[in-house]
Amino acid sequence: xxxxxxxxxxxxxxxxxxxxxxxxxxxxxxxxxxxxxxxxxxxxxxxxxxxxxxxxxxxxxxxxxxxxxxxxxxxxxxxxxxxxxxxxxxxxxxxxxxxxxxxxxxxxxxxxxxxxxxxxxxxxxxxxxxxxxxxxxxxxxxxxxxxxxxxxxxxxxxxxxxxxxxxxxxxxxxxxxxxxxxxxxxxxxxxxxxxxxxxxxxxxxxxxxxxxxxxxxxxxxxxxxxxxxxxxxxxxxxxxxxxxxxxxxxxxxxxxxxxxxxxxxxxxxxxxxxxxx
Numbered sequence: 001x002x003x004x005x006x007x008x009x010x011x012x013x014x015x016x017x018x019x020x021x022x023x024x025x026x027x028x029x030x031x032x033x034x035x036x037x038x039x040x041x042x043x044x045x046x047x048x049x050x051x052x053x054x055x056x057x058x059x060x061x062x063x064x065x066x067x068x069x070x071x072x073x074x075x076x077x078x079x080x081x082x083x084x085x086x087x088x089x090x091x092x093x094x095x096x097x098x099x100x101x102x103x104x105x106x107x108x109x110x111x112x113x114x115x116x117x118x119x120x121x122x123x124x125x126x127x128x129x130x131x132x133x134x135x136x137x138x139x140x141x142x143x144x145x146x147x148x149x150x151x152x153x154x155x156x157x158x159x160x161x162x163x164x165x166x167x168x169x170x171x172x173x174x175x176x177x178x179x180x181x182x183x184x185x186x187x188x189x190x191x192x193x194x195x196x197x198x199x200x201x202x203x204x205x206x207x208x209x210x211x212x213x214x215x216x217x218x219x220x221x222x223x224x225x226x227x228x229x230x231x232x233x234x235x236x237x238x239x240x241x242x243x244x245x246x247x248x249x250x251x252x253x254x255x256x257x258x259x260x261x262x263x264x265x266x267x268x269x270x271x272x273x274x275x276x277x
Contacts, residue, residue, distance in 0.1 A: 012073050013038055013198060014059060014089060014170045019068035020222075021054055028054045030222040031068065036200055036215070038169075041193050043209040043230075044202040046219035047243060052202040053094075055219070056172050059200065060091045086114035090163035092156075092173040104150070105143040107158050108133055111165030133164040137191060153184030160191065173201040177208060210234055210258045218242055234258050240266045 013036065021029040029051045036042040044052045057063040059070060061077050070077040072088060080088075090111070111133065112126040134140045137157045142150070150158065156176055163171055173192065177185040185205070189212045192199055203209045209216055210230050217227040220242050226233045231251075239247045239260070246263040 014070070014072055014200075016055070016059060016065075016070045017068055019055070019058055019065040019070060021051075021058055021063060021066050023054070028222050029058065029065070032219070032222070032224055033068075034059070034200070034217060034224075034227075036170075036198050038198050039196050040214040041199045041201060041212060043213035043216040044200060044219065045206065045209055045216050046225070049221075050219040051222040052219060053174050056091070056174050056200065056202055060089060060172050061085055062091075083114050087166060088168055089170045089172065090166045090168035092159045092163050092171070092176055094175045094178055101146045101148050103143065104139055104145050104147075104158055104161075105130060105134070107147065108139075108161045108165050111162040114166060129165045129167055133161040136164060136195075137161040151184075153180050153187065156180065156184070156188055157191070160188075164195070169198060171195065171197045171199045173199065175202050175204060177203070177205060206234060206239075206260050210260065231256055231258055234260065 015036075016032060016034040019029055019032045019034075020027065032051070032055060034042075034055070044055060046052055054063065058065050061070070061080075061082075064078060072080050072085065077085070108130050109122065109126070112122065112129060115126065115129075116122070131140075134143055137160055139154070139157055139161055142154065147155070147158075160173075160176075171192075176192075177188055180188065185208060189208055192201065193212045201213070203213075213230055215228060216230055216233050218225045218233060218238065225242050226238055234249065236247050236249050239245050244266045246266050248261045248263060249258045250261070251257065252259055
């Protein structure tokens with residue numbers, strides 16, 4: 001279904017209703033509604049500056065909306081205690097860095113902070129959560145490696161493992177595939193799509209979104225331009241309208257997922273666009 005998603009009904013999960021947010025006097029989000037289905041991967045798409053990262057920060061509680069409301073299980077996000085929110089909602093940023101050369105295991109243990117009192121020692125439950133997160137992300141054999149020895153793809157997996165150690169039900173990811181080679185992009189997307197958490201991920205690569213996302217929300221200038229199942233939303237018409245590009249969309253044999261072949265800017269004559277391929 002394209003167009004504005006239905007207004008959340010106050011049910012379970014993380015939901016945004018008619019959220020707006022300004023920055024520097026400019027409207028960055030304008031009446032955005034989002035209600036990701038439990039256990040699915042929702043892709044946030046849109047050109048640069050369309051509001052994807054700001055929406056994730058509003059969903060995480062880092063930013064408060066200027067209008068509208070974000071709720072968690074029907075409660076306004078601002079009324080949820082920070083520790084309780086951190087136990088439910090985990091965030092993976094675009095870039096991960098540290099001035100301290102932590103081991104992989106120690107970095108993942110940071111995800112247990114919301115479950116512990118200040119200065120309290122780790123518990124058996126903490127260590128089991130860390131062990132499970134390392135196994136799920138394929139990092140068990142790297143637990144004692146230090147941060148500086150890791151590749152970009154490994155660092156992103158560590159950040160996902162840290163998030164999983166929080167034992168969240170909702171996971172927000174801001175363009176986690178940026179600066180990764182194609183193998184690591186596919187590895188990461190396969191990992192996230194198999195978690196069966198409620199995931200909302202900002203993405204630039206439309207073919208990755210088409211391959212892995214259950215639903216997509218396309219933003220344009222802070223508004224929802226389209227939302228719904230991938231095969232209904234990602235059309236040649238939408239790509240021309242929102243991204244200003246000409247594209248040919250096919251569905252490879254054995255799948256109903258679209259594959260996008262970009263032909264060039266939408267304003268170029270057909271023959272000129274073809275010569276760009």
